[in-house]
Amino acid sequence: MGWGIFQYNPIPDQASAHAAKYDALFWTISILTVVFTLFVVLLILFYAIKYRRGTKVDRRNPMTHHNGLEALMMGVPLILALGIFGWSAKQFVEVRAMPKDAMEVFCIGKQWMWHFQHMNGIRENNELHVPVGQPVKLTMISQDVIHAMYLPEMRAQYHVVPGRYTELAFTPTKPGRYKILCAMHCGTQHSEMVGQLYVMDDREWGEWLEKGGNKYKDKPLNMVEAGAQVWKDKGCGNCHTGLDNPRAPSLVGILGKTRTMTDGTTAVADRDYLREAIKIPHNRITAGWENTMPVYGSTLTETQVLELVEFIKSLSVSKGEFQRTDMAGSTAASDGDSTAVDISNKGSSAGNAQFRSSEER
């Protein structure tokens, strides 16, 4: 603590591309607020003192209404408000537009920890390492209650909702260590659901990647490999082969395709669609097939679903070769323990002591 208590720091670090734009808007509104407040307060004081009882001022014919003045006091705030609205809405649309070239990181919120998983399979608890200058897109889902991923230095926040993927993008611009907070009350240890965001320069990032994340001795399976593991364990390939067959459609190249359902409706096969198709397959059936797929709603964790989807995504890359499914199955067969994809990361020494204790509880 020490001297830190008396540190006066009016502005949190600006560590993302959006932060400076955000602060520009913030301080513009602040200036308007101060000007308006001073104007009104001084006006009140001026009139109150000028017209306090007993002063000798002209009090004849006090005005009871004046439509022109009313129009003015409605018009000026309205125009200013609309100006701010336009500015703000524009920036909001920008910040909610997910960059195409973003590095994708998956985030699972649960009581009371953040779990992150990188595309290359590195898993982190309550810590997130990202390279500087690279747009990062968090694809988030909650296992239990609603959380809010809040990165104050990035001026970024979005809710993490159960049953639905939400997204949050930011571009870190300054290396350093920043806060990850939960801004939505989520139960007893809400205030301990904090973590660190490490923004690293290219050299550090390379080293960190090389080590497979600084917490792991062995190089972990990447997302696709872990997904292949799940694929094999659950026997997905028994029905979903490289080509459409009477039992099941092929999943090769499915991501992003528009699928026609038995009822004639169409759906774009995005991440949410695939999650639903894995967890509650009978909800929507692709035209031409029957409702035969088992329900994996309770047997697969959110992490496993994410990995499986990444694996399915990888199938689309390989231009639909028939062998790919079998091949992928055999790649993962070498270290066939399915606990490797468990969210709790038991084998790792993730997080500092503070976070680990909260995780074990």
Add this chain to the structure above:
Amino acid sequence: MSATVVGQSSAKPSEPKNYLNADHTLKSWLLSVDHKRIGVMYLIAVTFFFFIGSIAAAMIRYELTSPKGILLSSEVYNKTFSAHGILMVFQFLVVVVPAVLGNFLIPIMIGARDMAYPRLNLLSLYMFITGGFLILASFVLGGVDAGWTFYVPLSTISETQISLCLVGIFITGFSSIFTAVNFIGTIHKMRAPGMTWYRLPLFIWSHYATAIVVILGTPVVAITLFLVVVERGFGFGIFSPELGGDPVLFQHLFWFYSHPAVYIMILPAFGIISEIISCFSRRPIFGYRFVAYSSLSIAFLGFLVWGHHMFLSSQSVLQGIIFSLISFILAVPSAVKVFNWTLTMVKGSVHFSTPMLYALGFMGLFVIGGLTGLYLASVDTDVHLTGTYFIVAHFHYVMVGGTILAYLGGIHFWWPKMFGRTYSEFWGRLSAMIIFIGFNLTFFPQFMVGYLGMPRRYHYYYFAPEWQFYHLLSTAGSTVLGFGFLLPALYLTYSLFKGKKAGPNPWNAKGLEWEYTSSPPITENFTQPILVTDSVYDYNPAEDSKMYEVDEEATVEDMNK
């Protein structure tokens, strides 16, 4: 207000009997259908709930002086802030002005003998108390840890006494619906002859707008909370994500009421301020119709902005932007009110008495509270600020700086009418200033710490010990504020027994309640039927000021009294 007495006086010429001493038995109080007695009983009840809510607030502030907490476990801390929020919102802010001052004054101000449905009024008092005690029981039996917003699925999986608490809130909700039904019936149908809509005091206009909001909004939140109860109690799954239900739908339905609820809290306060400013500037309110219609338009627009609580809760971007736009437009009628109040002082004769000090304080704080609302109405700035102490500071500026200051102003204004005694002006002015200073000291630092990123409802902030500075300031301020709230409780109670007799119109104010009733009023309010012939607020500032010009020394003496 000018009005003439018509017909022969049916009661005996004024006798010292009034509503307070009409009957002395306990039963005559507890089963009274007199709107004034019900108002007084509400006063006692809300003060009780406010006291408990304040203790919870004090515990929160004390706990936050250290980054690692001092006394409470996280579990107890969560229960404490939930208790604070639930009691203050549902048992205090939503009801305080309408139930105490509205109940007491509305029939008198419009020249009626009582509310339209006196027995319903009594029923709603007892529903309010029942609801309140169920809520308190839920705290005693284990507490509630989901915050006052009860977001699902947290509130459906929590193992605390949420069901009992929600049942209490449900009952309180219907209590405020019945009060609102009563207000609507009374204001529509019970006005004295000649009391046209544009002769109504603005206090009535704002209560009418409030009542409309209550009957349209409260049932929605009642059913929503009821659904949480059935989800907890029977396993029904209406918001459950596992069944395909949408937890965000709960937020939609919740804020459909709970944003308008903010206007339920603040609109009656606007009414009080209009009355006080007009009386102590000794002149009619500037732009009467604009102030009246701004109440209605706030009530109307207030229903279309609930989505600004949900910009980040995976609501569609398009809808978020539309809600943001309407929220910005909503700033306009509020600005109209503030400017009209300010201009009311022009060519007036301003008295700095206790209620006026509260009203001026209200205006200053409401301007800040309202303008900081712009940060949150604007979609982009909301991204960083929502869910932080910035929000906490903002709504306390509106709710405490707005509603509570106006309520205290109103209580001080109508206290002589309610109880026939005056209080010490010195202590009154002193407490108004202490509250103003203490309030700003408490909540202004929270804007700053919120901008720095301190999430609300956090128990610890050991990861950022530099925030302690702001929390220390805030806690120090809250001590001052608490002391400021304690003072009126003491000297007002003292005045009940030892205060000077007030006389029917101590402020020399206009309005039926001042000019045609005794202090305290008799049970039937008026001794004769009333016929209103002219508009409200016919003050004469020039003449009023002259009275003080002539004898300036006496004025100084009077002010120092």
Add this chain to the structure above:
Amino acid sequence: MAADHGHHEYTAGGAHAHHILPQKTIFTIFGFLLAGMVLTIWAAFYLPIPNLLENTFFMQSLALGIAVFKAYLVVTYFMGVKMGTRLVKIFAIGGFVWFFVLFVMMADYVSRPMEPVVGWEKVPSSALPRDTVKNPE
């Protein structure tokens, strides 16, 4: 504050009872309501046009249309809005208008599919309405 005596066709005398709904009207409305009920059920099961029977939107609109008509009859005649004061009319209409303000909420769910603006990724489809199984067999 005087009552709004707009419609005098129902005045049937009697102390203070200005607007009494005639017995004949009550019976007629009851007949309409019963007919509406029968029509709803008949249409739902025995509509002789199979194409329409398969048309979800039409069937839904038909059933709801009849329900709205029945509701209109009940509100206007049985609940006396037609003979009521202007205030009662305002309340009756206002209540139902506000019922639809509640449905602004649907705009959130409806507008989610509109989201993909240039450069945006696909909107999460779990937020979208989708029909489910048509033919489970």
Add this chain to the structure above:
Amino acid sequence: MSHSHTKETDGPEVYFQYEDIEQQQETYLVGMWSFLVTEVMFFGALFLIYTLYRWKFHDDFYLVHEQLNWKMGGLNTLILLTSSFTVALAVHFAQKGNTKLQMRCLFATILCAFGFLAVKTFEYGAKIDHHLLPNHHFQYGHVEGEEEHHVESKWDKMLPSVLQVEKKEQHGNPQRARLFFSIYFTMTGLHGLHVIIGIICFTALMILIKIKSSLITDYVPTEMVGLYWHFVDLVWIFLYPLYYLIPK
């Protein structure tokens, strides 16, 4: 507690806060209507939830709704429409001052209300026997490793054959079925609660008229309870097609 206004008239009693009987009657009706607006919003939120979920999961709702007995629902519609009719008549006779016929109509209404509850008991009973009440006994569709469960409900067997419907297989997603039944039981349950409150109000009204209570001085109390009852009918007018007659 309330003493009559000093004006001496032969007409109904006027409470002290009112000027005349007309003001009193209008005030009561305004109050009742503002309360009904509240009720509209109360059920409105439920209708909104229903609309949203049916829109999202229309086909599941269609499949699940086949578990409901549309004949019983239809019977209940008939009963409620009849009761609405008798209430309208009761108000008519109350306005004309024909207490005898008024009481008969009120009694018929109460009978209808009990009839409604009886039908609901059969429906709910059968649903509970089939494990369709969405509590922890809830079970829908084919369970793996079990025979197709065909629980016979004693409530179904007691029904006359006219009212029985063909037993449908439990198709559709069990989770959506649970969602459907959650909303179904909430909405119809709350509606049933309103019916019970209506019965209490009608009974109290009849007793007060019978003992010539000073509380009932004119037709307004009957009209107010009538308004409430018409509202209850109104809700069911929409509930019936929305739950029992979902089109494909």
